[in-house]
Amino acid sequence: MKLKIYLSLTLLVAVLSFAQEKKTEKPTFNQELATSLGADKYGMKPYTIVMLTTGTTKVDDKAKMGELMKGHMTNIGKLADEGKIVVAGPFMEQNKENYRGMFIFNTKSKEEAEQWVKTDPAVQAGIFGYEILPWYGSAALPLYLKYHGEISKENP
Known part of the structure; x- marks a missing residue:
């Protein structure tokens, strides 16, 4: 025992x-990976965050709203496939700032981020407004998209 x-x-x-x-x-340390991701000596890089806010347009027609949201999701997928969106998602709770969701764009240019957010049908329709902020984060952030497909059974 x-x-x-x-x-x-x-x-x-x-x-x-x-x-x-x-x-x-x-x-x-992997110099090749760091260079391919645009990392600085800290493994970081600049991005642009777009905070989607409640827009000025209200759509009561459920079919029209469904069409706009489908276009919104399709546009997110397109921008992600093009490497422009690194992170996108809605906020889970209502908040005092009326933030509805956010995008992290793979650019340090506010002007470029604004061009990209304006391709969203829900933004074009005024369902969402937006605020643009510079952000500094891990250059490895875009790699999570590679694995997201392996862990999601369905797409919204």
């Missing part, structure tokens, strides 16, 4: 020390 307990404790200590070593190991 003592032998089993001793072996179990030894195995547990070995597993925990291996796990601890793995946590503190620094990944090897």
